[in-house]
Amino acid sequence: MYERARPGNWRGLRQLMSWPIILGCLLLAASPSKALHQGTADLDGRYPAVVAMGTQNEILCSATKIGARRLLTAAHCVVDTQSGELRPSFEPGGSIVVNQAPVQHQPGSGLIVTVARTLLAPDYKRGLKAFRAYKVRRLTAARESDGPGSALPEMTAEASLQQRLRLRHHFAARYPDVALIELYVDTPEIPTLPVRAVAPAPGDKVILVGYGCTQPGENASRSVRRGWGRTRIIRADAINFYSMAGQKQDGAPSLCPGTSGGPVLQQGRVVGVNCVVYGLNSRAGARSNMAVNLAPLAEWLRSAAGD
Template sequence: MHRMSFWLAIGFALVASPAWALINGQFDDEGRYGAVVALWSEGERRCSATKIDSNTFLTAAHCVVDVARGKLSSPFQPGGTLLISARPESRPSDTQALVVANTELPPAFAAGLQRLYDYQQSRIEEYRARYNGEDLARRIRRVQADSRITDRFPDAALVRVVTPTPAIPQLPVSLAPLPAGADVILVGYGCERVSDWRRSDRRDRPARRLWGRSQVIRVDGVNFYTFGSERRAGSATLCPGDSGGPVLLDGRVVGVHGTVWGLSHRDTARSNMSVNLHGLIDWKAWIPLASF
């Protein structure tokens, strides 16, 4: 069986399915998770996010940065325009344009991003002195593709907006310690089947908000890991597009989707990796957003 580990944003431009979904998830047709929204760009569903305050959305840091440039992507810079949809079944035509006030990254992630960018630029300069043409372009692509830093740095971001969103509810955040063995709920707008990634009609397919259950395997200072369906049948399994969506415990956000390990073409995975928000308890940007 062919296996892969995915930084979930890597595949979002390629993902397509009849109904974008969390693998092994249930359609949120009753709108119980209306605080979870889809982030759109250029007609493509990019990531998921959660409204946690009247003007603040929590998502994954890799959803808001341009790694090749070592900085925030233009929609997430002050004055940028962010397109979101809170509909359970979302299409590009359903999006609401929000003006961004500012986007904050955890200091450790921002520092890691800068180090990665500096390293990539130094390698690219070396290659430019030795190669040219397609050989140079291929080597640059290879360097820029080596950009996963989410397993070492907290992959979270707070996006504050100017535009009011009164119709979208909020979910509270908890920074309390998360125990191994906790039963949690995963929510997101990710793909439903790995086999559908290369569909040519992906832009015509809706993104659906789904939720599913899993259990925490282990917790460290940066991330925690939940069962994928390979290790525990029926467990929710993340798929590209779920990035930035919430992990919920007792109705509170305790984590942010980041990476799925061992995702296979049989629509199974070993585990899901999510940011451990308790590890960000000293992040000043939380004040006054979270409970402790």
């Protein structure tokens, strides 16, 4: 099911990154993905293995079924961006809602499934651990400060810092923003897509798939739809790869702000996971779409599948 990629300079790149630079980029995160701008609505059900995933109160992200009981999605969809811990719904025994319908009119509709466990990519887990330790140090220092933390006199330094210290898209540029969700039971009504853990090369054609509204900035509480769009790869590195979006190429699909967790497909196989965008605006989407490069994660994916 998983095709192996050639070893890359993954660990070397990780070691070159300094913690002050990495931790300085941990800011407020964009909300979970809600749109694929300039894509084609999947009204004929071309990609039924791609589901909307959420709780009974909200649709959080997209996910791809890659095994009888496994969903592949973005890590920031399952992690609380302020605490750096798993959202309760994705803890063992938690309940999530998945729905493969091309158009969905309200959250909470679909198949309610129980989570057996949620696995984060190892380097993403290490990044979260560093983030939590950094946050503790900053909050401890703030508690010892007597000065105000913001222009609002009623807000302490600690409270102000608590609001500001959250994960942002910069974190995903430095750590592989991907998660595997294992369910307790099979979902035979939802088909699977195979994973090909080989990075696409610059110029390669790929297809982005994900749920969302139809225009950038549209109210996320409205109906969401599954959409897809063809584009080309710009470049790839040891963590992510990037594809043409609306501001780079007329008519190219833009993740808006990400359809996070949805797949990047090449020849019908999953080669990446939609993450974030760069240069988003309300007119033409983004300059480029960033997706997790699954090639350096081939061994982890194989190991997780064999557990």
